[in-house]
Amino acid sequence: MQIFISGSLAYDRIMDFPGRFSDHILPDKIHVLNVCFMVNGLNEKFGGTAGNIAYNLALLGERPLILATAGKDFDNYETWLNEHSLSLKGIRRIADELTAGAYITTDQADNQITGFNPGAMKYPSLYEFDGTEPQKALPIVAPGNLEDMLIYTRNYKKRKIEYIFDPGQSIPNWSGDLLIEMLTSSSLLVSNDYELEMIMRATKMKKAELLRYTGGIITTLGENGSLVCSRDQEVKISAARASQVQDPTGAGDAYRAGLIKGLVVGKSLPEAARMGATCASYAVECHGTQEHRFSEEEFWARYHANFGPMIS
Numbered sequence: 001m002q003i004f005i006s007g008s009l010a011y012d013r014i015m016d017f018p019g020r021f022s023d024h025i026l027p028d029k030i031h032v033l034n035v036c037f038m039v040n041g042l043n044e045k046f047g048g049t050a051g052n053i054a055y056n057l058a059l060l061g062e063r064p065l066i067l068a069t070a071g072k073d074f075d076n077y078e079t080w081l082n083e084h085s086l087s088l089k090g091i092r093r094i095a096d097e098l099t100a101g102a103y104i105t106t107d108q109a110d111n112q113i114t115g116f117n118p119g120a121m122k123y124p125s126l127y128e129f130d131g132t133e134p135q136k137a138l139p140i141v142a143p144g145n146l147e148d149m150l151i152y153t154r155n156y157k158k159r160k161i162e163y164i165f166d167p168g169q170s171i172p173n174w175s176g177d178l179l180i181e182m183l184t185s186s187s188l189l190v191s192n193d194y195e196l197e198m199i200m201r202a203t204k205m206k207k208a209e210l211l212r213y214t215g216g217i218i219t220t221l222g223e224n225g226s227l228v229c230s231r232d233q234e235v236k237i238s239a240a241r242a243s244q245v246q247d248p249t250g251a252g253d254a255y256r257a258g259l260i261k262g263l264v265v266g267k268s269l270p271e272a273a274r275m276g277a278t279c280a281s282y283a284v285e286c287h288g289t290q291e292h293r294f295s296e297e298e299f300w301a302r303y304h305a306n307f308g309p310m311i312s
Contacts, residue, residue, distance in 0.1 A: 001264045002132065003057060003064035006152050007050030007142030008121050009077065009091070010100035012288065015039035017107045037105060037113075045288040046077055048100060049142040049168065052250050055290045056257030056279055058084040060299065062264065065090045067127045067152070068144055071099040071120040080290075090127050094120040124148045134161045138264060140190075140256060141182070143168035153182040162187040165214065166256065171195055176203040180213060187215040188269075190256060192222070218259070218273060220252055220280075228273045237273045240281035240306040250289025255280040271310055278303045 017037045024035050046055075050068045057064045067090040070077065077099065078088060100121040104114045124147040129137075139156055141149055141163055149170060156163045165186040167179065174182075180203055183189055189210065191199065196219050200206060207217060207229065216230045225238040258279030262272025278299060282292040294302075303310070 002137050003062060003260060004067055004137060004139035005050045005053050005064050006067040006148050007144040008048035008100055009051045009068045009070050010048035010102055012045040012047040013101055013103050014043045014045060015105045017105050019107060020109050021107045021111050039105060046080055046290045049144060049253055052253035052289045053142060053257045054086050055084060056254045057261060058086055059294055060261045061296055062261060067125045069094055069120040069123050069125050071097040074099050092125045094123050121145050129155060129159060134159055137161050138260060140164040140166055140260060142166045143170040146170060146173055157185050164188045164190055166190045168195060171198045179203055184213045188218060189214045190218045192220045192252060216269060220255055225277060226273055228270055235270045237277055240277045240302060242281040242284050245284050247287045248284050251280040251283045253289060254283035274307045
């Protein structure tokens with residue numbers, strides 16, 4: 001089964017400010033804000049929705065194809081992907097742009113100020129699916145270049161390829177009509193509870209109405225687990241226990257990877273969601289979205305410890 005992951009590739013550049021932003025921002029001067037925060041250094045991490053999902057799938061023994069754009073500074077990330085045997089065939093390089101980057105400064109009260117440069121993500125990845133067999137493909141459309149998200153969903157429908165729709169952070173950029181268009185004929189809609197509320201407001205539809213357009217809705221609920229809804233049942237999936245919780249960033253992408261792995265190997269939707277929860281539990285144990293590690297043996301040991309033996 002060929003897994004296609006369209007979305008973003010980005011560098012997360014993380015800085016720690018050894019103080020509190022509030023001590024340096026004057027409320028009566030907020031309209032003429034001009035401050036400089038001296039940080040303790042900068043850590044560069046690999047990120048982006050497509051990169052994160054692909055990384056977790058590589059840990060699970062899969063070799064998905066990333067469909068995204070990258071810039072002239074992509075060499076380090078390229079080396080990282082090669083180390084994990086992830087193909088570069090679906091990545092379009094934009095020679096005069098930087099790879100998308102998030103610049104995140106965190107103070108001692110865990111407040112964050114983030115700047116995001118889309119860079120190469122402003123351009124579509126333009127992948128052609130010639131020769132792709134619908135029964136041997138499983139794509140996920142994750143947040144990334146907007147043109148990619150629209151064109152790829154149309155392309156999958158034209159080729160009768162079932163896909164997972166994961167609009168995430170892109171939701172404010174879409175009209176309700178376009179969200180419904182991209183959702184229609186998807187096998188699953190995956191989002192967190194806040195994003196689902198945004199989708200319902202944009203489309204003016206309740207969840208039961210959205211289920212007329214997609215095969216199922218999976219809603220992640222953070223430490224409260226996730227909810228798997230189809231047209232005839234609703235299953236609550238508990239979160240898997242992590243050894244420690246360091247940073248929840250990237251847990252959603254890890255969940256999607258575990259879910260996809262489950263679907264690829266023929267598990268039921270609730271079982272695949274439990275695999276998603278297991279994968280997510282590793283992501284929260286480290287700072288950064290691609291810093292955790294696990295073997296397949298460790299993965300299954302944690303799955304069984306949390307959920308017992310798999311039914312099938």
